[in-house]
């Protein structure tokens with residue numbers, strides 16, 4: 054039975070959904086990394102928030118793991134390259150907590166403007182420090198949004214409701230989108246120079262790490278207020294502390310910290326700091342949304358093969374999945390056949406689609422062709438890691454969609470080049486069954502299954518009889534025999550399904566048959582999706 058581990062505290066709905074979808078689920082939040090390593094080998098799916106660190110050390114023990122679901126947005130607690138290498142799909146829930154987090158950023162901005170947390174503490178301590186807490190209005194002030202994606206754009210919208218001017222720095226924000234959002238797209242320096250409040254909403258990347266440091270703060274208005282509800286490392290905490298001390302930054306509101314959980318931090322205790330413990334996504338609505346979404350997505354993947362919001366593989370909707378399934382089998386078979394026929398180091402793989410196949414979502418199909426090509430040489434390759442493996446090996450991958458009409462309603466072709474030769478295998482679907490219809494421009498009609506022989510020979514009388522006799526003498530039973538030839542008397546080829554593997558000695562004898570050009574043993578293993 055398919056089994057999922059919920060490793061962090063998620064809304065109860067997640068476990069309910071897994072069970073409704075026939076998936077066994079264990080809820081074990083709060084385990085130590087060592088405890089997680091001990092049990093992870095039992096699971097096909099792992100659902101996390103931000104507490105669990107999905108490291109290469111954990112993944113090394115994850116022999117069954119097929120999918121990691123992050124109930125939230127940031128996947129910086131998951132080692133994506135390590136997961137991809139192991140063929141594990143990683144998905145997040147990009148929109149489920151955006152409104153909640155944007156609202157938290159706005160709440161933080163208001164807290165800064167009116168020092169509400171400090172005033173609350175003082176008032177409840179019995180002081181009545183009316184003159185200490187002089188605030189500033191938001192009306193007419195400029196908010197600088199760094200990173201204007203899902204959350205940044207909601208913050209911008211809410212700020213406009215408060216009659217603030219919004220300037221945004223985001224290299225990927227188009228002018229049109231900026232106009233639609235009602236924000237002014239500016240450079241980072243312009244934003245720093247103009248903003249009264251700055252709110253950070255980028256992911257943590259090499260470009261954004263430390264985007265607010267001493268140099269950036271030096272370009273800000275005197276008395277700027279800074280809000281970070283994105284990721285801790287976006288702000289250099291030591292530089293912010295110095296700027297708070299000098300008064301250059303009038304206030305800072307931090308929901309996220311370089312080191313979390315932040316039990317201690319250089320900023321703590323500063324009178325102009327407002328701090329929350331990574332609460333951006335913590336509303337019941339957002340947690341319900343992300344738990345439900347992550348469980349549905351993971352169940353769709355584990356049960357149907359549908360892929361939604363994956364970070365490391367192409368999407369396949371739940372509606373597409375059943376339509377793609379027979380093509381997936383065909384994709385793996387043509388890839389596998391071409392690879393088993395090929396000699397020499399692979400240099401390029403071109404996957405061509407014609408007719409109905411060209412109208413499908415071809416990215417996952419191409420990934421599966423790559424899986425089929427690479428699997429005969431590597432055990433642990435699948436559609437998640439096959440594109441990465443191909444890239445690592447400098448194999449050039451191309452996808453071509455033909456508009457031309459062909460004899461077949463739907464065709465998929467793989468053209469595989471090695472350093473010495475080119476191999477072409479074309480297949481179609483008869484009903485839902487994959488069929489090979491052409492090999493190197495010779496027409497044939499064959500199903501691929503179990504043990505097979507691929508034979509190339511001179512097209513002359515007696516060859517097939519001799520081949521059959523040789524196999525029969527060795528006790529090898531022929532299950533099916535598919536034959537094709539270029540033209541009378543020219544080269545011919547056959548794909549022969551046999552009941553058992555051909556011993557090495559027999560292969561050598563077959564090579565000695567009069568007129569034989571090539572004999573290759575093929576295997577479309579019964580436990581592989583490429584099996585017929």
Ligand SMILES: NC(=O)c1ccc[n+]([C@@H]2O[C@H](COP(=O)([O-])OP(=O)(O)OC[C@H]3O[C@@H](n4cnc5c(N)ncnc54)[C@H](O)[C@@H]3O)[C@@H](O)[C@H]2O)c1
Nearest residue numbers: 127200201202203204223225254255256260282283333334
């Ligand atoms: N505090 C929390 O609990 C909490 C909750 C949800 C999300 N987050 C974090 O909030 C951040 C934003 O999430 P989102 O859903 O809006 O993501 P998003 O991907 O929708 O938006 C991120 C934006 O940042 C922009 N960006 C990327 N590199 C940039 C750069 N160098 N300079 C400026 N902009 C850049 C992107 O173009 C994109 O528009 C993420 O870091 C996420 O992890 C935190």
Ligand SMILES: O=C(O)CC[C@@H](O)C(=O)O
Nearest residue numbers: 102103125126127150334
């Ligand atoms: O799970 C959380 O509480 C935080 C989530 C947040 O950081 C995210 O990136 O979605």
